[in-house]
Amino acid sequence: MNLLSLELPLVAVAALSGALAVTSARRAAWIALALMATATTLLEFRPTESLPPALLLRLTAIYGAILYALPAGMLERRALAHDLQPRRLIATLTEHPVVAVSAAAGLILGAIPLALPIEGSSVLLRGAGVALLLIGLPPLLTSRYVEATARAAVVTLSGALLLRASILGALDLFSSIAMASGFAALLLIGAAVAGQLTKAEE
Amino acid sequence: MSEAQSLQVLSAIRALSPLLFALLSLLVIPLVRADRFGKKSDAHARGGRASVLLLLASSVAALLAGSGYSATLSAGLITIDPSEPGRLLVTLGGAVFALIVAVGQGRRAGAMGQVALFGLALIDLALAIPIGLAPIAILLVGSASLSALAAGKKEDAQRARAVFRDLRTVGVLLTVTVMAELLRSAIPLSATDPSYATTSSLTAGVAMTLSLVLLGMIGAFPFHHRLVRIFESLPIVGSLMVGVWIPTALSLIIFNELALLASSVSEPIGGAVVATLFITGTATIIFGGASALLHDDVGEVLGFLAVGNAGWLALGAAATILHPSAVGPLLIALPGALVISLFGLWRISIRRHYELTSLGDLSGWARRTQPIGVVLICAAASQVAVPVRQFFSGGFNIGDDSGSPLITAGALLGAGALAAAAIRLLLVGLAQESRRVHRAPPSNVLSPAAIWLMAGAILISGVAAGFINIEAAASGLLRPDPVESVPQNSTP
Numbered sequence: 035m036n037l038l039s040l041e042l043p044l045v046a047v048a049a050l051s052g053a054l055a056v057t058s059a060r061r062a063a064w065i066a067l068a069l070m071a072t073a074t075t076l077l078e079f080r081p082t083e084s085l086p087p088a089l090l091l092r093l094t095a096i097y098g099a100i101l102y103a104l105p106a107g108m109l110e111r112r113a114l115a116h117d118l119q120p121r122r123l124i125a126t127l128t129e130h131p132v133v134a135v136s137a138a139a140g141l142i143l144g145a146i147p148l149a150l151p152i153e154g155s156s157v158l159l160r161g162a163g164v165a166l167l168l169i170g171l172p173p174l175l176t177s178r179y180v181e182a183t184a185r186a187a188v189v190t191l192s193g194a195l196l197l198r199a200s201i202l203g204a205l206d207l208f209s210s211i212a213m214a215s216g217f218a219a220l221l222l223i224g225a226a227v228a229g230q231l232t233k234a235e236e
Numbered sequence: 237m238s239e240a241q242s243l244q245v246l247s248a249i250r251a252l253s254p255l256l257f258a259l260l261s262l263l264v265i266p267l268v269r270a271d272r273f274g275k276k277s278d279a280h281a282r283g284g285r286a287s288v289l290l291l292l293a294s295s296v297a298a299l300l301a302g303s304g305y306s307a308t309l310s311a312g313l314i315t316i317d318p319s320e321p322g323r324l325l326v327t328l329g330g331a332v333f334a335l336i337v338a339v340g341q342g343r344r345a346g347a348m349g350q351v352a353l354f355g356l357a358l359i360d361l362a363l364a365i366p367i368g369l370a371p372i373a374i375l376l377v378g379s380a381s382l383s384a385l386a387a388g389k390k391e392d393a394q395r396a397r398a399v400f401r402d403l404r405t406v407g408v409l410l411t412v413t414v415m416a417e418l419l420r421s422a423i424p425l426s427a428t429d430p431s432y433a434t435t436s437s438l439t440a441g442v443a444m445t446l447s448l449v450l451l452g453m454i455g456a457f458p459f460h461h462r463l464v465r466i467f468e469s470l471p472i473v474g475s476l477m478v479g480v481w482i483p484t485a486l487s488l489i490i491f492n493e494l495a496l497l498a499s500s501v502s503e504p505i506g507g508a509v510v511a512t513l514f515i516t517g518t519a520t521i522i523f524g525g526a527s528a529l530l531h532d533d534v535g536e537v538l539g540f541l542a543v544g545n546a547g548w549l550a551l552g553a554a555a556t557i558l559h560p561s562a563v564g565p566l567l568i569a570l571p572g573a574l575v576i577s578l579f580g581l582w583r584i585s586i587r588r589h590y591e592l593t594s595l596g597d598l599s600g601w602a603r604r605t606q607p608i609g610v611v612l613i614c615a616a617a618s619q620v621a622v623p624v625r626q627f628f629s630g631g632f633n634i635g636d637d638s639g640s641p642l643i644t645a646g647a648l649l650g651a652g653a654l655a656a657a658a659i660r661l662l663l664v665g666l667a668q669e670s671r672r673v674h675r676a677p678p679s680n681v682l683s684p685a686a687i688w689l690m691a692g693a694i695l696i697s698g699v700a701a702g703f704i705n706i707e708a709a710a711s712g713l714l715r716p717d718p719v720e721s722v723p724q725n726s727t728p
Contacts, residue, residue: 167411174407180400187407194414202421207313208365212373216410219377223384223403227396234393 041077045162048073048196049137052166052189054123056173056182057130061108061117064100067185071096071217074166074192077159078199088210095214096188096221103181103225133169140165159200166193180231184224188217244311250301251309251316251364254326257294258350258357261287265346280343287349288334294353295330298323298360315366321488322363324570326356328699329481332577335692336473339685340584344388348473351386354378355477359485369417371489372449373410379453379482380406383466386474398465402478405462409452416445420497440507442497443557447513450490450553454483454546457520463546467539472580475535479542484573487549488566494553495560505557513554518646520547525653529660532595534586537657538579541619544654545572548623551647571622574700578615578693582661585611585689590676595661600669602662604678607686612662614697619658621701623651 047069054066072093079089107113116122127134144161170190177183195205195213205213249256268286269279301307303323309316333352337345358378362371383402387395420442426435433441450456455463466479498505524544528537549572552565585608592598602609679686698704 171411174404180403183400183404183407187403187410190407190411191414194411194418198414198418198421201418201425206368206370208370209368209373212370212377216373216377219381220403220407223380223399226384227399227403230387230389230391230396231393231400234391234396 041156041158044073044077045141045158048077048162048192049141049165049169052169052193053127053130053133053137055185055189056169057133058123058126060105061114062123062126063182063185064104064108065114065118067188068097068100070166070189070192074162074196077162078196079204086204088204088207088214091210092214092217095218099218099221099225103184103221132172136168136172137165140168143168156200159196163193163195163197163200166190166196169193180228181224184220187220187224191217191220244309247306248309248311250307251318252361253297253301254294254353254360255357257290257297258353261290261350261353264290265350269346280345281341283346284337284341284349287346287353288338291330291334291337291349291352291356293330294356295327295334298326298330316361316364317366318360318364321566321570322360322485325363325481325485325573326360328570328574328696329356329359331692332574332581332696333473333476335689335696336476336577336581336584339581339689340472340588342588344471347388348386348471351382351477352473354385355382355481358382359482362485362489369413372413372486375482375486375489376406376410376413376449376453379478382482383470383474383478386470386478392469394465395469398462398469401462401465405452405459409449412445412449412452416442416449419445420493423500436501436503436506439497439501440505440509443494443505443509444507446490446493446497447509447553450487451513451516451546451550453486454549455479455543456516456546456550457523457543460520460523460540460543460546463542464536464539467542468533468535472584475538476577476580479539480545480573480576483546483549484569487552487569491553491556491565491569494556498557499560510554510557513550513557514640514643517547517550517552517554518643518650520544520550521650522646522653523547523650525650525655525657528657529653534583534593534595534598537595537661538576538583541579541654541657542576544650544657545576547647547650548572568622571618571625571700571702574696575615575618575622578611578618578696578700579658579661581689581693581696582608582611582615589679590673592672595664597670597672599664599667600673601676602665603669604673604676606681607679607689609662609665610690611693612665614693616655616658616662618697618700620655623654625702 051066051070051073055063055070057063058066075089075092075096079086079092081089141161141164144159144164145157166189170186170188170193173182173186174190177186191213199205204210265283265286267273268282271279274282301318301323303318303320307318329352333349333356337349337352340348342348355378358374362374362378365371365374380399380402384399387399419438422433423435423438423442426433426438452459463479467475470478504510521544524540524542524547528540528544531537531540548568552568555562556565585605586592586598586601589605589608590598590601602612695704
């Protein structure tokens with residue numbers, strides 16, 4: 035599988051789904067998060083002939099945690115089709131112009147050399163990394179909603195790892211295991227705390 | 237099985253012994269709670285006793301396994317090389333948490349023992365991994381996970397919010413850690429392309445980001461809210477593990493990284509990092525001490541004492557950058573953790589006996605519960621002894637390092653406030669008995685449990701205050717030989 039030709043579409047998917055993961059609610063947010071995680075993981079590990087174990091581990095951890103965190107009844111077909119209508123997704127993004135502008139600004143900023151030695155680094159990866167950092171960091175610092183904060187943490191961390199990968203390549207095995215468990219922990223703890231807070235407040 | 241394979245298995249057991257005991261607890265604790273091992277009503281007590289035994293076994297196993305060559309596991313790309321500080325933390329932590337779980341008992345004693353076992357295993361594992369992103373990530377992720385585990389499934393909004401705060405902190409700090417690693421890895425690259433960032437500016441950037449991770453995790457001012465809420469709402473085992481022991485291990489790792497960084501450049505690290513750490517550390521000590529004096533809730537007072545301890549760690553980070561080869565800053569971490577653990581032991585003893593959390597209601601308790609009084613005397617004595625030793629210890633002389641009389645005066649003032657807050661807790665116990673304390677039954681000072689409690693407290697305080705000098709081992713293998721300084725703009 036040669037992903038080099040798919041880099042631009044994957045970057046676009048990562049930025050768009052990252053923005054939707056922090057702006058949408060319920061189904062659209064979780065689906066967008068899964069898409070963002072897939073796109074960023076493929077960009078980070080760049081599989082060519084076979085899928086590296088670190089990539090599989092990362093995706094398994096994130097998908098597993100998302101499946102656990104999804105509230106009951108979130109995968110009903112009709113409701114999914116309703117929530118994922120392009121018209122609704124575009125409306126969500128237009129309701130949050132700051133996030134959409136942050137994504138665009140991040141992609142442009144990534145093309146600028148910044149202050150790092152970037153010989154050999156990928157402009158597209160850098161752009162996606164900076165975009166995800168700009169999208170995820172504000173809600174991570176300010177959101178009052180637990181699940182939205184957990185999703186924002188995943189988006190921000192994915193952006194940081196993408197930025198790192200644009201210069202230094204993929205993580206070593208140990209760090210990959212630690213980061214995969216980190217992604218899973220963020221989502222699982224978010225889901226558990228959200229459930230407890232809801233019950234306590236009821 | 238060949239001899240080589242047997243040796244490999246033995247090395248794996250030695251390298252991973254704390255983790256193996258933690259995993260074993262997942263099997264043993266539910267098993268001993270089963271009906272076939274006794275009455276259903278005693279299941280929680282059996283679980284608690286099993287976790288105490290596992291904690292003690294983990295402590296002894298870590299001591300016996302050691303951190304030598306025979307305890308190093310190499311399998312493919314993975315190398316786990318247990319460090320002396322890691323093994324020391326597990327050895328002492330196992331004994332300390334066993335005592336706390338045994339005194340605390342209660343319905344969740346088994347679960348709390350598991351939190352301690354997994355926390356110590358993560359500390360050991362993080363300190364056993366060579367330099368890189370993984371050790372810090374393991375401790376950050378472990379901290380958030382243990383915080384959620386300690387909170388349990390109780391529908392308590394305050395507890396859930398404390399875990400939420402922890403989740404947000406860890407989410408931010410993981411990202412900052414990745415950025416620190418990115419900047420650090422870029423230092424050698426900067427030599428090839430001087431048109432971008434210079435080696436010194438990247439070094440300052442790494443020092444700044446690592447310091448931010450340290451300050452956020454240890455709960456230094458202005459990140460102290462997380463620490464105070466943890467102590468206020470989580471069970472004491474979870475509070476100590478997430479608020480004190482894991483930050484202690486993290487500070488050892490970051491001190492080491494800062495020392496390596498500072499010794500790899502010829503010029504002092506700029507960017508006002510050192511000044512910021514000195515100011516933050518001093519402000520944290522003063523804030524922690526003053527707040528501990530002003531608050532009445534036992535949990536909050538303990539939280540602020542832990543904040544004061546975080547201030548010393550921040551000053552230690554500044555001293556490490558100034559003197560990369562000095563061992564003084566490394567020696568402050570463990571005694572601080574032990575002192576706060578002693579206060580935690582006191583808190584859980586008081587809570588179990590009186591069911592009180594307000595200091596106002598607790599007056600006179602020391603007259604009726606001498607063993608608990610001994611614990612607090614030990615805690616107060618080591619709280620007074622530790623700041624004085626930290627202030628003037630070798631290679632960590634705040635007065636000389638900071639170069640500012642204001643910092644020196646502030647740190648002394650804060651240390652005094654922390655000591656006063658500890659003594660205040662003692663004086664509350666000696667004041668006239670409150671009505672609720674008067675009604676509580678006096679404890680028997682000669683019971684085996686009370687003797688164990690007093691002996692444990694005296695031992696921990698002896699180590700914390702430096703009368704039993706075992707913390708020197710903590711500076712052993714963690715620190716590599718001092719690296720020769722290299723000229724600026726060359727590969728470190």
